Amino acid sequence: MKLSLGFSPCPNDTFIFDALVHQKIDTEGLEFDLYLEDVEALNQRALAGELDITKLSYHAYAHLIDKYVLLNAGSALGKNCGPLLIAKKKLTKDEIEAARIAIPGKYTTANFLLSLAYPNATNKDEMLFSDIESAILDGSVDAGLIIHENRFTYEAKGLVKQIDLGEFWETTTELPIPLGGIVVNRRLPLEIQLKFDRVLTRSVAFALEQPEQTLDYVSNYAQEMDPKVMMQHIQLYVNHFTKALGDEGKAAVSALFKMANDRLDIPLAEAEIFLPEVRLS
Secondary structure, eight states, X not given: OEEEEEEOSSHHHHHHHHHHHTTSSOOTTOEEEEEEXXXXXXXXHHHTTOOSEEEEEHHHHHTOTTTEEEOSSOOEEXXXXXXXXXXXXXXXXXXXXXXXXXXXXXXXXXXXXXXXXXXXOOOEEEOOGGGHHHHHHTTSOSEEEEOGGGGGTTGGGTOEEEEEHHHHHHHHHSXXXXXXXXXXXXXXXXXXXXXXXXXXXXXXXXXXXXXXXXXXXXXXXXXXXXXXXXXXXXXXXXXXXXXXXXHHHXXXXXXXHHHHHHHHOOOOOSSOOBOOOOOOO
């Protein structure tokens, strides 16, 4: 069976999907049409219902619970890994709320967290995450919300952190921050949903146990990235929650959705969020 599969070209995603894509593990007969795109582009594809399986921002998933179910494997979730709000100089709360802020997409979890921390900061420009630092430096925007590897590069460019939104979340909830997960379309039979979850669990385990075997694939999509930054990126976003959400991971996701409903008035569909856990066979 061939399934459409979307994930980002960022190192953490290519790292965990390498073994699956290149059949280094048992894929149980599944084959894939791949879509490697920025996470906000994948969010938009999911909102249009285009993909069978995709990486998705948890903010976007709050709008899509009726269409997709969350896998146990593949999530980017942890501590000290949240998005950062940065600018050329330190800004006051009033200045942040009045600022023109670059965001990496309306449906990103980064924008969700910004809306929680600064509900009055509504002057936002959507742009590709990799363009945000330059937009601040050239004065196109007053501040920017950075994700991915940019958290390792902004200081060298003379930019200043305003708030770590991961720390904001962790202080507020005492839970790890759920950034993105892998979801499967509910139109697929449960048997296929569970099969893919098993396959992805194997792929994540392969990457964690034999990281050197993934480097060619990861490097192919991170050609301009410093190798040290590439490995920092992977270590930051791939951890035990990526292998399996577990009770703590599920509690964090549930807390995010409760805040989405309570504070941002996002209506939540009455459907089971999490795919039943599966054992590898």
